[in-house]
Amino acid sequence: MKREILIDPITRLEGHGKIDIFLNDKGDVERAYLQIPELRGFEKFAEGRPAEDMPQITSRICGVCPTAHHMAATKALDDLYRVDPPPAAKKVRELVYNLFFVEDHALHFFFLGGPDFVVGPTAPKAERNILGVLGKVGLEVGKEVIGLRKEIRDLIILAAGKVIHPVFGLPGGISKPIKKEDQQKYIAGAEHAVKFAEFSLQVFNDIVLKNKQYVDWILSDTYTHKTYYMGMVDKNNKINFYDGDIRVVDPSGKEYVKFKPQDYHKHVAEHVEPWSYIKFCYLKGIGWKGFEDGPDSGVYAVAPLARLNASDGMATPKAQAAYEQFYKTLGGKPVHHTLANHWARLIEMLYAAERCVELAKDPEIVSPNVRTIPKEIPVEGIGIVEAPRGTLFHHYKTDERGVVTAANLIVATQNNAARIAMSVDKAARGVIKDGKVDDGLLNMVEMGFRAYDPCHGCATHALPGQMPLMVRIFDKNHRMLKELRRD
Amino acid sequence: MSDIKNENKPFEPRIVAFFCNWCTYTAADLAGTARMTYAPNARVVRIMCSGRLDPQFVLTALREGADGVLIGGCHPGDCHYMEGNYKTYRRFVLLRRLLETMGIEKERVRMEWIAASEGDRVQKVMNEMAGDLRRLGPLHLEPEAIDLHAALHGEIKPMIQEVAR
Amino acid sequence: MSKPKVGFYWCAACGGCEESVVDLAAGILDVVNAVDIVFWPVALDFKREDVEKMQDNEMAVCFINGAIRSSEQGEMVALLRKKAGLVIAFGSCSHLGGIPGLANLYNKEQVMKTAYKDTVTTVNESNTYPVESYKAPEGNLTLPSLWNTVKTLDQVIDVDYYIPGCPPPSSLLADAVNTILQGKLPAKGSVLAPDTALCHECPRKASKPEKVAIKEFKRPHEIIIDEEKCLLSQGLLCLGSATRSGCGWVCINGNMPCTGCMGPISRVHDHGTKALSAIASLTASNDEAEIAAILDKIVDPAGTFFRYSLPASLLHRKYEAPKEGGK
Ligand code: SF4
Ligand code: SF4
Ligand code: SF4
Ligand code: FES
Numbered sequence: 014m015k016r017e018i019l020i021d022p023i024t025r026l027e028g029h030g031k032i033d034i035f036l037n038d039k040g041d042v043e044r045a046y047l048q049i050p051e052l053r054g055f056e057k058f059a060e061g062r063p064a065e066d067m068p069q070i071t072s073r074i075c076g077v078c079p080t081a082h083h084m085a086a087t088k089a090l091d092d093l094y095r096v097d098p099p100p101a102a103k104k105v106r107e108l109v110y111n112l113f114f115v116e117d118h119a120l121h122f123f124f125l126g127g128p129d130f131v132v133g134p135t136a137p138k139a140e141r142n143i144l145g146v147l148g149k150v151g152l153e154v155g156k157e158v159i160g161l162r163k164e165i166r167d168l169i170i171l172a173a174g175k176v177i178h179p180v181f182g183l184p185g186g187i188s189k190p191i192k193k194e195d196q197q198k199y200i201a202g203a204e205h206a207v208k209f210a211e212f213s214l215q216v217f218n219d220i221v222l223k224n225k226q227y228v229d230w231i232l233s234d235t236y237t238h239k240t241y242y243m244g245m246v247d248k249n250n251k252i253n254f255y256d257g258d259i260r261v262v263d264p265s266g267k268e269y270v271k272f273k274p275q276d277y278h279k280h281v282a283e284h285v286e287p288w289s290y291i292k293f294c295y296l297k298g299i300g301w302k303g304f305e306d307g308p309d310s311g312v313y314a315v316a317p318l319a320r321l322n323a324s325d326g327m328a329t330p331k332a333q334a335a336y337e338q339f340y341k342t343l344g345g346k347p348v349h350h351t352l353a354n355h356w357a358r359l360i361e362m363l364y365a366a367e368r369c370v371e372l373a374k375d376p377e378i379v380s381p382n383v384r385t386i387p388k389e390i391p392v393e394g395i396g397i398v399e400a401p402r403g404t405l406f407h408h409y410k411t412d413e414r415g416v417v418t419a420a421n422l423i424v425a426t427q428n429n430a431a432r433i434a435m436s437v438d439k440a441a442r443g444v445i446k447d448g449k450v451d452d453g454l455l456n457m458v459e460m461g462f463r464a465y466d467p468c469h470g471c472a473t474h475a476l477p478g479q480m481p482l483m484v485r486i487f488d489k490n491h492r493m494l495k496e497l498r499r500d
Numbered sequence: 501m502s503d504i505k506n507e508n509k510p511f512e513p514r515i516v517a518f519f520c521n522w523c524t525y526t527a528a529d530l531a532g533t534a535r536m537t538y539a540p541n542a543r544v545v546r547i548m549c550s551g552r553l554d555p556q557f558v559l560t561a562l563r564e565g566a567d568g569v570l571i572g573g574c575h576p577g578d579c580h581y582m583e584g585n586y587k588t589y590r591r592f593v594l595l596r597r598l599l600e601t602m603g604i605e606k607e608r609v610r611m612e613w614i615a616a617s618e619g620d621r622v623q624k625v626m627n628e629m630a631g632d633l634r635r636l637g638p639l640h641l642e643p644e645a646i647d648l649h650a651a652l653h654g655e656i657k658p659m660i661q662e663v664a665r
Numbered sequence: 666m667s668k669p670k671v672g673f674y675w676c677a678a679c680g681g682c683e684e685s686v687v688d689l690a691a692g693i694l695d696v697v698n699a700v701d702i703v704f705w706p707v708a709l710d711f712k713r714e715d716v717e718k719m720q721d722n723e724m725a726v727c728f729i730n731g732a733i734r735s736s737e738q739g740e741m742v743a744l745l746r747k748k749a750g751l752v753i754a755f756g757s758c759s760h761l762g763g764i765p766g767l768a769n770l771y772n773k774e775q776v777m778k779t780a781y782k783d784t785v786t787t788v789n790e791s792n793t794y795p796v797e798s799y800k801a802p803e804g805n806l807t808l809p810s811l812w813n814t815v816k817t818l819d820q821v822i823d824v825d826y827y828i829p830g831c832p833p834p835s836s837l838l839a840d841a842v843n844t845i846l847q848g849k850l851p852a853k854g855s856v857l858a859p860d861t862a863l864c865h866e867c868p869r870k871a872s873k874p875e876k877v878a879i880k881e882f883k884r885p886h887e888i889i890i891d892e893e894k895c896l897l898s899q900g901l902l903c904l905g906s907a908t909r910s911g912c913g914w915v916c917i918n919g920n921m922p923c924t925g926c927m928g929p930i931s932r933v934h935d936h937g938t939k940a941l942s943a944i945a946s947l948t949a950s951n952d953e954a955e956i957a958a959i960l961d962k963i964v965d966p967a968g969t970f971f972r973y974s975l976p977a978s979l980l981h982r983k984y985e986a987p988k989e990g991g992k
Contacts, residue, residue, distance in 0.1 A: 035803035044803045053677065054776035056784055058767040061601070062968040065886045069924065070972075073764040076681020076832065094886070166688070174919015177681040177688075177832050181919050184886045189920035282788045285781050288799045288806040292780075292787065301788070384889050408785065415884075416964050421784045555942045556935050559979035576951065587946045590956050594945040595938075598966040601770070603984035642814060642981050 034441050042442045059420035064093055064391060064411050067420075068182040071407065074424065077120075079178045080113040080169070081400035081425075084255070085407040087182030092275070093394025093409060094184040094387030101380035102186035107255040108199065108372040109172050109179070110398070114254055114365035115206045116165040117401045118358050122213060123158050131220050150216060161209050168202045171195060186384035193379045203369035207331070210363035214335060217359055222342070232343075235443030236351040236460075238306045239264040240432055241296060241313035244320030245399045246271075251328040252320050252364065254399040260323045261296065264308050266347040270298070274397040277406055281423065282311075284431075293431040294423065304435050312435070315403025315428040317357035322347035329371070332364035351436050352460070358401075391415045400425040513633035515542040515626070516561040517570040520550045522580050523616050524572025530619035538623040541630050542570065550574070551584020555595045558609060563641060568608040568633045570625065575613040585613070607632040608639065669725035669846070672704035672716075673755075674745055676738040677765055677815070678731030682756040685832035689839060696842050700725075704745075719748045726751040726845055728828075728838075732758040732765050732976065733816040737809045746822040753841065753857075754818040757831035757926050760856075761936065762976025764831065766815045769975050769982035770967060773813045817977045827856040831926035831973055834912055858911035860931050863923055866910040869895045878949035882962040885921060896922045897947075902969055907933070907940035926973050935979045937971035944970075 035043045055074055062070060068086040072079035084106065091098060098106075123146055132145035147155040166176045172191055173179035181188045191199070221227045230236065246260045247253040260271045261280070272280050283292040284301045295301045295311030302310040313319070327333045339360060340346050343353060372378055396407045403425030410419040426433070440460065519525040525546045531538060543566075547553060550573025558569045571592065573585040592611045599609055610629055614621050675683065689696065703724060704716055727749035733739060746752055757763040768776060781787060781794050799806045818824050828837050841857045844850065851857075864870060873895035883900035890896070896903040896917065903922035905914075909930050916923050929936035944963075950956050963969060971978055 033804070033806060035801075044801070053765050054768045054771070054780065057771050057776045057779040060779075061770065061965060062767075063884065063964050065884055066965075066968065070764055070767075073679050073681070073831070076679040076684050079679075079681065090886070163688075170915070174921060175915050177684050179919070180916045180921040188885070188890060189892055278785050281786055283784070283786050285787065285789045285793045285795070287793055287796045288801060288808070290795050290808065294786075297788075386889070387886055406786075414964050419783075419785075421786060423786060555938045556933075556979070559935060559938055563979045576953075583951075586951045586956075589953065590948045590960070591942045591945045593957055594941055594960050594963065594966055597960070597963075598938075598941060598970070601965075601967040601983075602980050603986075604980075605986075637986065639984070640987055641984065 032437060032441075034445065036445070040445075040447045042438075042445050044438060056420045056422055059409070059417050059422075062417050064090055064394070064409055064415045064417055065184060067407070067409060067417065069178065069180060071422065072178045074422070076177050078113075078117060078400050078402065078425075080110065080117075080173075080176075081398060081405050082407070083173075083179045083182050084110055085396045085398045085400075085405045087184070087396065088256075088398065089394040089396030089407040089409055090182070090184035091394070092396060093391045093411060093415070095389040096185040096385050096387040098186040098385055099380070099382045101190065101377050102383040102385075103256075104372050104375060104378050105172060105187055105191055105383065106182070108191075108369060108378065109169055109181075110255045111365040111369045111372070112165050112169055112202070112206075114401055115210070115362055115369065116162045116169075118362040118365070119158060119162060119209070119213070121401070122217075122355065122358060122362070131216070149220065154216075157209070157212075161205060164202050164205060168199055171198070183384070184387050190381045190383045191379050196373065196379050199373035199378070200370065203366060203373045206366035206369055207363070210359065210366045211331070214359045214363060217356055221356075231350050231352045233350075233443070235440050236436065237349045238314075238351065238432055238435055238439070239308075239349045240306045240310070241269060241299075241308075242319035242322040242347060243313050243315050243404055243428065244323035245397065245404065246324050247328060249328070250325035252324045252326075252361070252399075253328070254361075254365065256398075259397065259404065261313060262323050262347060264306070264347070264349070266322065269296075274395050274406075277395065277397065278408075278421075281406070281428075283423065283427065291430050292427055293434070294428045295431065304431055304438070306432075306435065312431040313428065314432045315425055316354060316401075317361050318348060318351070318354040319403065320399060321357045321360065327360070327364045329364050329367035331367055332360055335360045335363055402426055403428050511634065511638055513541050513567040513630055513636075513638070514565060515568045515570055515629060515633065516566040517542045517544045517572065517626075518547055518550070518553050518557060519544055519572040520574055520585075521546050521548050523574040523578065524612070524614040524622065526616035527572075527614050527619050528622045530616070531622045534619055536619055536623045538626040541633075542626060549579060549581045549584040550588040551579065551581055553588050553591075555591050558595065562604070562608070562639060567636075567639045568610070568629055570629055571609075571611040572614050572622075572625075573611070575615055578615065604639070605636055607636060668699065668701040670703045670723060671700040671842075672724045672727040672745065672749060673702070674704065674727060674729050674741065676729065676731030676742065676759070676818075677734045678756070678758055679765075681832040682730035682758075685756075685830075685835050686838060689835045696839070699842065699846055716744060716748055721747050722750045724749040726753060728753045728755040729818055730755040730759050732762050733818060733821045734765075734812050734814075735809050736812070739821055742818065742822050751825040751845070752818075752822065753826045753828060754824045755828045755838070756833050757829060757928065757973040759818040760827045760829050760977070761928050761974035762815055762817050763973050766817075766974070766976040767968060767972075769815050771983065772985065773811065814982050815976050820976070825853055826851075827854075827928075829856055829858055829909060829927045830912055836913075837911060856909065856928070856931065858909055858927065861910050862930055863905035863908045863910040863912070863914060863917075863927070867895075867905055867914050867917055869893065869917060872898065874898055877947045879947045879959070880949045881959065884962075884964075890920050892920050902944060902963065904940045904944075904970070907936065907943045924972050925970075928974060928977075935977075936974045937967075937978050941966060941970040 037043045055071060059067065059070065068083045071082040071086045074082050131149050169176045173181040241261055241263055243259060243261045245253055245257045247257045250260065258271050258273055259277065261269045263269045270280060280297055281294055282297040283294050285292055296313055299311035306312060321336065327336045339356060390413050391411045393410045398405050405425050406423040408421040409417050411417050519528055528544060550571060553571055561569050573588060576585065579585040589611065596606055596609060600606055612625050727745045729742060729745065729752060733742060754760045758765060777794060782789055795808055797808050797810050828841055837858055844857065864873065872893065877897055879900055881900055882902065885901060888899065891899060901922045904925040905923045907929060908923055908925045909927040912927050925936065925940060929939060933939045945960060948956055948959050950959060
């Protein structure tokens with residue numbers, strides 16, 4: 014008998030999503046589809062708006078990573094007006110951006126993705142949330158997470174005006190400098206962040222890496238895909254979130270291509286499927302070969318694991334040490350295990366924190382010179398940053414007044430969409446056998462995407478805890494036989 | 501008022517006219533007493549100065565069923581309150597640009613300087629405007645609130661269509 | 666006495682409103698202690714069915730954020746309306762339509778065509794578009810349908826109160842909960858925020874001239890913005906005079922003009938038109954040609970003045986004359 018299982022809505026991620034699982038007569042998975050039911054049309058209504066408003070308008074794509082959209086848009090404006098911001102402006106932007114990475118990665122690890130690991134993937138669902146995490150690591154830690162996030166977010170407000178939807182990005186710089194008397198606050202916050210990141214890695218080490226079963230899960234084939242990887246690197250091929258070239262490595266870890274942001278459209282393309290509002294990115298040079306992994310398919314991945322794979326290391330010492338340990342433990346580069354994203358994310362958090370310390374201590378960070386006034390006639394601008402969830406592309410064309418005539422936005426999760434769809438499918442095949450379905454198994458299917466921390470159309474945001482996981486079983490005539498749920 | 505938009509009768513546009521008491525309103529009165537015939541489509545609202553005109557009035561009129569709005573004020577330099585007509589003109593310029601972006605044809609909102617003695621000008625402007633609006637046809641703004649029943653039962657066309665592959 | 670029951674729900678939103686609730690930080694515990702949260706899909710395990718089982722008006726209050734643009738959302742808010750004594754529209758999207766409401770400048774076909782066909786990196790020779798119902802080899806897959814027009818919450822259901830802002834400052838939420846708990850409710854339809862214009866509260870108020878006269882409007886990237894002086898007096902389109910206060914003038918602190926997310930004060934019906942009117946009348950000229958030239962510098966009146974409120978405006982959306990033309 015043919016059955017359909019529907020997980021709707023999936024939880025603890027940003028954005029809406031829905032998983033349809035089709036079983037065959039034997040009760041094994043025929044195919045699992047991850048569908049994204051969202052479209053808000055930002056690319057269309059960007060048209061007609063002044064380009065300098067893009068950083069504030071596009072941040073409304075997502076209230077969880079508004080800073081990423083704000084920054085990609087701001088950089089696109091630099092390019093649009095062919096203007097080079099003064100060094101202090103670039104440093105303040107990078108500082109704010111790395112502060113944002115710290116708090117966002119912390120949010121994900123402790124609130125969204127962490128519960129699967131820290132509490133355990135098959136733990137009772139009532140515990141698989143932030144409260145469960147706190148039960149494992151102690152309430153003090155919970156207060157520390159909330160406290161650190163607040164401290165960091167207040168520092169972002171001080172520089173950027175608002176933390177949810179910043180306002181400070183302008184072509185050629187930022188709206189105001191950091192004041193000398195505030196520098197110490199940034200140094201203190203950054204140093205606090207380094208300690209917090211080290212602590213988080215320790216938690217991961219103690220709770221996950223010391224548990225053989227978790228390690229086996231990470232390494233299991235169910236959560237493995239051999240695809241290309243993309244990430245932004247500096248001139249030494251070290252990870253950088255704010256600026257650099259885009260590097261892509263093949264499934265064996267060899268550099269496939271490295272390109273300037275301005276050339277992105279020669280390398281990246283998007284494919285449309287009739288069953289989801291999200292588009293699926295692939296490498297143009299290889300082409301769309303369907304939901305396949307391996308070197309002959311254009312499917313690639315972004316986000317923490319992909320960034321680590323696509324780089325030659327981290328530009329700060331403590332993060333570099335953690336990077337080396339990561340590959341030593343997981344058997345060398347590249348790592349194809351999706352669940353290793355959680356670990357990679359913490360290594361990135363440490364890098365971001367260390368980078369914040371460097372920038373906060375830089376005497377130039379308080380220079381009053383933060384603006385270069387644009388003089389050129391605008392035509393076209395491209396800005397790329399690494400969002401916490403992967404490479405983020407903003408591309409605008411304007412008329413000579415700087416009014417947008419066309420916009421192209423590729424959000425992080427779109428880059429990952431094909432691989433995520435494959436991960437969900439494969440995880441479903443791996444854990445559902447002979448029609449045996451229970452809550453823990455279904456959660457493991459969800460883990461197949463949650464590791465990417467997807468931000469689907471960056472629409473809504475799921476907080477700690479869960480929504481009901483709805484499982485409806487249909488016969489082949491689509492008559493509902495049974496309804497299961499987690500409660 | 502719905503009779504005017506009745507499908508069976510020929511369309512007669514409805515114009516809401518905001519006329520300054522000191523000039524255009526008097527001129528319209530004059531046109532009336534002099535029995536100059538002009539299109540009988542206008543509902544005239546007397547305001548003490550064109551400067552009193554809040555652009556919200558214009559949009560409210562369109563929202564409430566007007567097909568066009570005419571604003572009449574004293575000639576530049578003649579406003580009894582010094583700057584009133586200039587203020588309104590500044591607002592009008594920006595408002596008209598807004599309306600264009602919003603897809604509302606520029607003939608639907610018009611501003612004219614008409615002195616108290618220019619009854620013939622009221623006649624000419626009214627006739628012109630009624631003609632323009634007859635050509636444009638009625639303004640059908642989307643209703644204020646959604647008909648939830650219709651929306652839920654698919655009577656409002658969904659956004660996605662089957663596309664030939 | 667049992668604690669009042671409270672629900673939270675979100676529609677077409679960015680998640681910023683939810684983050685703003687989390688940004689209550691320690692304050693959220695006070696809220697949780699004082700009320701019984703019975704529905705909050707992002708955080709708690711209650712579902713639609715539980716809401717359906719509730720008595721009418723069983724929830725004391727339900728906060729809803731996000732604009733409304735699909736039948737699914739329309740259905741859900743209609744249900745919540747029945748079950749909640751009070752419905753509060755939370756955030757610009759729900760209050761006025763918000764930034765996603767700018768989609769009302771285009772129609773659904775245009776939005777779809779841009780997203781799935783025209784964007785430079787999209788490769789779609791077969792003209793594939795997402796469809797509501799698709800027959801995959803394994804079975805049928807469905808997607809929700811979207812409305813042509815983005816709606817505010819009160820265009821879909823009856824709303825009791827509003828909390829403005831994009832996102833609303835956490836403090837306004839805390840105040841609202843207290844107000845409700847103490848039963849000191851203002852008149853129905855009130856916006857739960859101070860009813861004064863931002864300019865009155867603005868730290869730069871002293872440098873705002875009695876009569877602002879603008880010879881040249883400036884765009885923020887064209888000038889070095891003075892950190893002390895009133896932004897409007899520097900020629901920037903600061904909407905503070907037409908916008909409600911209560912946000913803590915955060916954009917001004919960021920040295921950028923107010924774009925109006927808190928919406929209008931109570932005496933104003935159409936925020937954008939009022940703001941347009943206020944700004945246009947400051948043009949320092951009485952010459953028709955010069956007025957036009959000065960105002961030409963405002964390149965996008967619709968997107969500037971209706972940044973957060975297009976669906977709530979008197980026009981709601983871009984007007985498209987009926988195909989058959991006027992009769
Ligand atoms: S009001 Fe602003 S923060 Fe809230 S959902 Fe809408 S865009 Fe996001
Ligand atoms: S116009 Fe803007 S900067 Fe000036 S006083 Fe008002 S809110 Fe403040
Ligand atoms: S200053 Fe204006 S745009 Fe900024 S938060 Fe306040 S009301 Fe909103
Ligand atoms: S008095 Fe006629 S326009 Fe002012």
